[in-house]
Amino acid sequence: MPDPTPADFTPRRVNDTESKRKRLRVARRRATGLLVLFGVVYVLATHFGAVHGSLAWVAAFSEAALVGALADWYAVVALFRHPLGIRRLPHTAIIPRNKDRIADNLGEFIQGEFFSRDRIVTVIDAIDPARRAAAWLRTPANAEKVASWLRNGVRNAGGLLNEDEVRGYLQRAVSRHILATDLAALAGRILASLTRSGRHHEVLNLLLRYTAGQLRRPELQQTLNSLFAEKLPLYFPRLKHWAGTKGGEFTARTLAELLEEVEQTPDHALRAHFEAWLQEFTHALQHDPDYRWRLETLSRKVAQHPALHRYVDEVWTEWRAAATRDLHAPDSRFEAFLARQVLRFGEVLDNDDAMRAWVNARARRYAPQLVERHRARLGRFIADKMKEWNESELVDKLELNIGADLQYIRINGALVGGAVGLVIHAASRYL
Structure with missing residues (x-):
């Protein structure tokens, strides 16, 4: 199976984005429809309240649900933009207004929590990289893949050699x-x-x-x-x-x-x-x-003696020609040799407890040092990438990923508000 290229991911990315956008639209319609429903129920229950005593309870529930739904709608919208387009409302469009500060805080949070030394060591101990590497290398398809990478690397490196210098x-x-x-x-x-x-x-x-x-x-x-x-x-x-x-x-x-x-x-x-x-x-x-x-x-x-130099030149020329032919051949003996060695190394690593312990110890020692060296760069990279987005792009990305879940806050707010309205109505009737 060929390795996926960036072009292979483009249709998948587009389909994933469209799926998220559709999910967001459906969630918005549900939350807004529930808000409209409670508004209609409140009007009808209030208008026909004299018909039956239970309608007062319905009106109380729908009134409180309407208030809760409107309050949560305002809160959700205020995160991303100005409700009803009114820019003078305080503490609205919170994310766009604080984009740079959020980016810096997010970068610091990720580099501090996800790339800390203790976190890296814990992950290494949990995944046992030596065992995983051994299992991966023991698979013939993976060994052939590694051998192919190495052969391509040697072949490309050969083209960079200066013949006279060699x-x-x-x-x-x-x-x-x-x-x-x-x-x-x-x-x-x-x-x-x-x-x-x-x-x-x-x-x-x-x-x-x-x-x-x-x-x-x-x-x-x-x-x-x-x-x-x-x-x-x-x-x-x-x-x-x-x-x-x-x-x-x-x-x-x-x-x-x-x-x-x-x-x-x-x-x-x-x-x-x-x-x-x-x-x-x-x-x-x-x-x-x-x-x-x-x-x-x-x-x-x-x-x-010049004859020795001529002999060395001839040996190098013959060896290079033979190596080049083999590296470009579909049935390269060099690649087959590398695949056998990779398989053998995977088997040895899988069966040797001491070697696996040594590999894991080296990973625990050097991986945190490597991450520590580049951790600040990772945080700055994330922060700088977020700062490059304009406000509308940032809002669109965040809404696509968390907007649908935020719409359920509106739905829950309406239901919780309605329940609270019933409690208040009952208290006002019996106190």
């Missing part, structure tokens, strides 16, 4: 990382670790096996044959070709057999030589200044 930053970062790395010490520690655990024999066996396999390749043997035939100091071409062929194949086969023998013999003499050389080389990497200087020089050359 490339320059990546090049500098890679260069700084290479320069900051002590290659000699790092290599020495790696080799020392391999030696202590005996894993260097596995590495050696891998190298021996690979090299022996390469030496047995016909392509390599043919290359060695050509090299031997070219370099042998013989005059006759046929002899050079025959000697080169035999020498290349023999050399390659002999070296391959030797390497295979070393690989298959754990206590071979060459392994002892390799072990001694490896220990010496490891010690030199860690302690020999000459080795360290050579590797530092190599690091500087690599960090400053």
